[in-house]
Amino acid sequence: xxxxxxxxxRGMLHDIMPGTEEELNKKMTSGYIGFDPTADSxxxxxxxxxxxxxxxxxxxxxxVALVGGATGMVGDPSGKSAERNLLSEDVLNHNVxxxxxxxxxxxxxxxxxNSAEMVNNYDWFKNFTFLxxxxxxxxxxxxxxxxxxxxxKKRLEGETGxxxxxxxxxxxxxxxxxxxWKEKNCQVQMGxxxxxxxxxxxxxxxxxxxSGSAFAITTQLIKKADGTKFGKTESGAVWLxxxxxxxxxxxxxxxxxxxxxxxxxxxxxxxxxxxxIEALEKEHDLAPHLRILQKALxxxxxxxxxxxxxxxxxLKTSDFLFGNGTLEFLxxxxxxxxxxxxxxxxxxxxxxxxxxxxINATDLLAEKTSVFPSKGxxxxxxxxxxxxxxxxxxxxxxxILNSENLINGEFLVAQKGKKNxxxxxxx
RNA sequence: GGGGGGGUUCCAGAGCGGUCAAAUGGGACGGACUGUAAAUCCGUUACUUCGGUUUCGAAGGUUCGAAUCCUUCCCCCCCCA
Numbered sequence: 348x349x350x351x352x353x354x355x356x357r358g359m360l361h362d363i364m365p366g367t368e369e370e371l372n373k374k375m376t377s378g379y380i381g382f383d384p385t386a387d388s389x390x391x392x393x394x395x396x397x398x399x400x401x402x403x404x405x406x407x408x409x410x411v412a413l414v415g416g417a418t419g420m421v422g423d424p425s426g427k428s429a430e431r432n433l434l435s436e437d438v439l440n441h442n443v444x445x446x447x448x449x450x451x452x453x454x455x456x457x458x459x460x461n462s463a464e465m466v467n468n469y470d471w472f473k474n475f476t477f478l479x480x481x482x483x484x485x486x487x488x489x490x491x492x493x494x495x496x497x498x499x500k501k502r503l504e505g506e507t508g509x510x511x512x513x514x515x516x517x518x519x520x521x522x523x524x525x526x527x528w529k530e531k532n533c534q535v536q537m538g539x540x541x542x543x544x545x546x547x548x549x550x551x552x553x554x555x556x557x558s559g560s561a562f563a564i565t566t567q568l569i570k571k572a573d574g575t576k577f578g579k580t581e582s583g584a585v586w587l588x589x590x591x592x593x594x595x596x597x598x599x600x601x602x603x604x605x606x607x608x609x610x611x612x613x614x615x616x617x618x619x620x621x622x623x624i625e626a627l628e629k630e631h632d633l634a635p636h637l638r639i640l641q642k643a644l645x646x647x648x649x650x651x652x653x654x655x656x657x658x659x660x661x662l663k664t665s666d667f668l669f670g671n672g673t674l675e676f677l678x679x680x681x682x683x684x685x686x687x688x689x690x691x692x693x694x695x696x697x698x699x700x701x702x703x704x705x706i707n708a709t710d711l712l713a714e715k716t717s718v719f720p721s722k723g724x725x726x727x728x729x730x731x732x733x734x735x736x737x738x739x740x741x742x743x744x745x746x747i748l749n750s751e752n753l754i755n756g757e758f759l760v761a762q763k764g765k766k767n768x769x770x771x772x773x774x
Numbered sequence: 775g776g777g778g779g780g781g782u783u784c785c786a787g788a789g790c791g792g793u794c795a796a797a798u799g800g801g802a803c804g805g806a807c808u809g810u811a812a813a814u815c816c817g818u819u820a821c822u823u824c825g826g827u828u829u830c831g832a833a834g835g836u837u838c839g840a841a842u843c844c845u846u847c848c849c850c851c852c853c854c855a
Contacts, residue, residue, distance in 0.1 A: 602810075721821065722822075723820085733803080733818095
């Protein structure tokens with residue numbers, strides 16, 4: 348199965364420039380996707396692009412991952428309703444390094460001819476002067492053409508306007524494509540569907556400035572069935588960096604997918620074959636409450652993004668927190684095992700003496716620890732029946748806790764709602 | 775440079791001298807139900823030692839009393855040149 352067919356049956360393909368598929372079938376081709384360093388980690392939203400590169404490589408082509416040290420300085424207006432804040436150079440550099448090391452995990456950089464490659468567009472922009480740029484690049488495209496782009500039109504029609512900086516973004520990205528086409532024979536650029544305009548600016552530049560041809564493929568933006576934004580949870584974005592989103596949270600994010608989303612996502616975010624997926628779906632429909640699809644999805648992505656060990660810890664933690672999580676179980680664990688189960692979950696320490704004297708629940712949760720931001724909120728939540736200590740609901744905000752409540756003589760387990768656990772240990 | 779319109783609690787958006795910690799909607803969080811789901815219903819959504827205390831771009835002022843009136847400043851948007 349060729350690359351484009353692969354994307355097609357997985358439901359990933361959004362738009363493809365005529366002639367692209369034929370070109371890819373002819374020979375090994377190199378193609379790139381750009382990632383702008385707007386943060387110090389990629390998040391799950393980037394996984395579609397990562398998977399696209401993986402499929403590209405598996406189909407025998409050469410994937411190039413571009414980290415936008417230069418484009419990140421400008422700010423892509425696509426999909427943004429307001430002007431962005433510029434990041435400082437230090438922050439950008441840091442972000443670029445973080446992204447590079449994350450991307451390395453997903454692709455094979457040492458497999459001969461179609462080894463993956465990593466580039467940073469800052470390398471070819473740092474010595475490009477403004478005058479050279481507007482003469483050599485800007486001259487080839489009209490403002491009329493640039494203004495017709497969706498990303499620009501929306502902002503012109505909108506309320507907040509758009510700086511010249513962001514208006515220029517498409518030229519900068521367009522030049523990237525031109526540069527890679529010229530220097531590295533990179534003929535295809537891929538990206539999310541919101542990138543179509545920017546990518547086409549590149550192929551246009553290649554046509555006009557280089558009299559060459561280049562191709563474009565965009566992938567579907569991931570949507571949730573309920574229309575809300577993909578990749579966000581209560582606690583913010585779901586990052587690929589385990590320090591920002593623990594593997595347990597990461598696993599949980601995927602496990603909590605709705606049935607209909609799971610059916611499309613398992614095609615997009617796993618490498619399972621068509622028949623494997625169909626078999627899983629059949630199994631899932633027979634017993635939806637077992638969430639076979641969600642589990643398969645969560646497991647494969649967690650392993651790819653983190654590791655087999657990280658998955659095991661995530662499973663163990665999930666099992667305790669949502670399965671047969673009893674106090675006896677916790678009591679039977681050693682201190683180290685308890686800490687492992689709670690790894691990646693919020694933890695607090697209080698002094699043993701303080702607890703020995705007795706602390707009321709409100710003070711403990713709002714003052715001694717920051718389970719709640721204020722006492723008022725802690726009180727309201729406790730009265731509303733939303734708080735448990737050691738798996739037992741407490742109803743009285745003034746309940747006094749002391750050393751006798753400790754599990755293993757070390758820990759208190761606080762729960763806000765059902766899903767939010769906090770470990771409080773004494774020292 | 776000239777003219778106009780704005781900045782209200784997480785967001786959108788009412789309020790336009792006291793009855794305003796501020797309508798309504800959304801979001802978020804919690805409860806019931808459940809599959810750690812969806813839908814639905816209910817509750818909470820500035821801080822508090824529950825006496826009060828700080829909020830409506832910022833700083834002053836008028837008033838018994840201001841988010842609401844005045845002055846200055848900062849910021850945003852639109853139009854004209």
